[in-house]
Amino acid sequence: MPEIAFIMGKSSSGKDSIFRMLADDKELGLCKVVPYTTRPMRSGETQGVEYNFVDDAQADRMAAEGRIIELRSYNTVHGIWRYFTADDGQIELGNGSRYIIIGTLEAYKKFLRYFGEEHIMPIYIEVDDGIRLERALERERRQQAPDYEEMCRRFIADCHDFSEENIAECNINKRYSNNAAIEQCLSEIRRDIGNMMIN
Numbered sequence: 100m101p102e103i104a105f106i107m108g109k110s111s112s113g114k115d116s117i118f119r120m121l122a123d124d125k126e127l128g129l130c131k132v133v134p135y136t137t138r139p140m141r142s143g144e145t146q147g148v149e150y151n152f153v154d155d156a157q158a159d160r161m162a163a164e165g166r167i168i169e170l171r172s173y174n175t176v177h178g179i180w181r182y183f184t185a186d187d188g189q190i191e192l193g194n195g196s197r198y199i200i201i202g203t204l205e206a207y208k209k210f211l212r213y214f215g216e217e218h219i220m221p222i223y224i225e226v227d228d229g230i231r232l233e234r235a236l237e238r239e240r241r242q243q244a245p246d247y248e249e250m251c252r253r254f255i256a257d258c259h260d261f262s263e264e265n266i267a268e269c270n271i272n273k274r275y276s277n278n279a280a281i282e283q284c285l286s287e288i289r290r291d292i293g294n295m296m297i298n
């Protein structure tokens with residue numbers, strides 16, 4: 100039975116909200132896996148909470164030790180920032196714990212390769228494009244400096260990243276619709292976690 104619930108979905112599908120609600124659900128008892136980043140800590144962030152903040156040398160060392168499960172690099176105006184998940188003892192399969200993680204489809208593929216398909220439960224959140232764009236726009240409007248161009252870029256990039264071919268290649272057969280109230284989607288996921296994951 101799977102021990103790792105892997106949450107994914109296109110931009111504004113509601114995956115962050117769903118991840119938070121599942122992770123905070125004491126009855127489910129899912130352990131959050133804290134990812135790593137080389138970007139500087141922002142005010143309000145705490146070491147080891149949002150991320151484990153490391154410098155480039157530490158990230159290089161972990162890579163050389165073969166401890167990086169999946170990694171993404173972004174070329175920013177401040178230089179290259181890396182975000183990754185590491186095999187650092189947070190995930191220990193076989194000890195009865197169950198885990199929750201959020202990531203991209205590419206990261207999901209790497210997890211399958213690293214841990215094996217039998218250990219991972221894919222939770223793919225889906226929202227009709229029209230509703231998703233509306234929610235993205237509403238969220239962006241609430242920002243102090245809305246960046247509509249970036250919002251559109253992400254919307255279009257998703258079409259490629261989450262193409263039907265990529266989804267099929269990952270053997271994701273089940274999709275959780277978040278078109279209606281988020282509680283509806285959550286209760287379906289909760290039920291499946293209860294039925295399908297290690298307990």
Ligand SMILES: Nc1ncnc2c1ncn2[C@@H]1O[C@H](COP(=O)(O)OP(=O)(O)OP(=O)(O)O)[C@@H](O)[C@H]1O
Nearest residue numbers: 109110111112113114115116234238277279280281
């Ligand atoms: N079922 C729902 N009904 C209405 N609004 C929703 C629902 N689910 C999520 N939202 C809202 O949609 C917006 C996007 O949700 P969220 O930030 O969780 O998505 P996301 O997939 O993590 O997006 P991104 O990857 O772009 O950060 C948020 O404003 C959230 O409150």
